[in-house]
Amino acid sequence: MWYQPKVQLATGRIIGAEALIRWQHPEMGMVSPAVFIPIAEESSLIVSLGEWAFRTACETVAEWKRQALFPGRIAVNISGRQLKFGGIAELVNRTLSDLGMPSDCLELEVTESVAMDDDSGMIDVLYRLQELGVYLSIDDFGTGYSSLSYLKRLPVRGLKIDRSFVLNLHEDRDDAAIARAIISIAGSLGLDLVAEGVELEEHREFLLRNGCIWAQGYLFSRPLPPAEFEARLRAQQ
Ligand code: G
Numbered sequence: 001m002w003y004q005p006k007v008q009l010a011t012g013r014i015i016g017a018e019a020l021i022r023w024q025h026p027e028m029g030m031v032s033p034a035v036f037i038p039i040a041e042e043s044s045l046i047v048s049l050g051e052w053a054f055r056t057a058c059e060t061v062a063e064w065k066r067q068a069l070f071p072g073r074i075a076v077n078i079s080g081r082q083l084k085f086g087g088i089a090e091l092v093n094r095t096l097s098d099l100g101m102p103s104d105c106l107e108l109e110v111t112e113s114v115a116m117d118d119d120s121g122m123i124d125v126l127y128r129l130q131e132l133g134v135y136l137s138i139d140d141f142g143t144g145y146s147s148l149s150y151l152k153r154l155p156v157r158g159l160k161i162d163r164s165f166v167l168n169l170h171e172d173r174d175d176a177a178i179a180r181a182i183i184s185i186a187g188s189l190g191l192d193l194v195a196e197g198v199e200l201e202e203h204r205e206f207l208l209r210n211g212c213i214w215a216q217g218y219l220f221s222r223p224l225p226p227a228e229f230e231a232r233l234r235a236q237q
Pocket residue numbers: 019020021032033034037050053077078079223
């Protein structure tokens with residue numbers, strides 16, 4: 001598992017992290033999760049892989065918390081199949097109690113298409129997670145085909161503006177308008193907002209000027225192996 005800082009846009013200060021799975025293959029080199037997660041999702045492998053990813057991220061962050069190094073929440077990506085069939089609430093409950101980690105240290109990111117799945121079993125799982133005190137956020141916000149009504153229906157606390165809207169917002173009027181609209185939706189609904197894919201100073205300035213407070217992206221840091229992430233945490237103590 002690697003870790004990408006989530007930062008305060010105004011200062012660059014780390015306020016949390018997203019855990020991202022990595023596969024160093026002996027012959028193929030680094031294989032992207034964009035390649036192997038969809039394949040794992042075709043079978044029940046996603047459940048054991050997801051459990052490993054979740055547990056590893058929580059163990060690492062619990063240790064950083066013990067050393068008072070890590071602020072805020074660790075965000076873990078959860079796929080639709082994991083939510084539906086993975087016994088996620090039990091996994092969360094068991095892992096947090098094993099590690100003595102409070103549930104407000106944990107965030108789960110689910111994509112918009114997963115959150116919109118009308119399956120009532122899915123809705124129940126999200127409410128069970130909320131009851132456990134887990135923070136839920138919508139990943140890649142704006143890319144699913146959304147009616148927005150699901151935001152009222154589900155126990156969602158935060159949104160992540162998809163990086164496809166951030167990439168050109170300094171030179172594309174439509175992307176700029178979409179980004180402003182998402183900032184406004186989050187504000188009106190009382191949801192937290194993180195902008196993804198912040199790569200340029202122009203992105204940072206635009207987002208700050210338009211009221212976005214938190215971000216993630218290469219301008220601040222790429223995803224880092226745990227030792228490098230830990231060094232960043234120590235450097236900002
Ligand atoms: O980190 P990277 O950009 O390579 O990730 C590509 C995709 O893989 C992203 O959509 C990301 O959400 C997903 N991903 C990364 N790590 C995990 C993980 O631990 N579990 C799941 N389900 N998806 C992940």
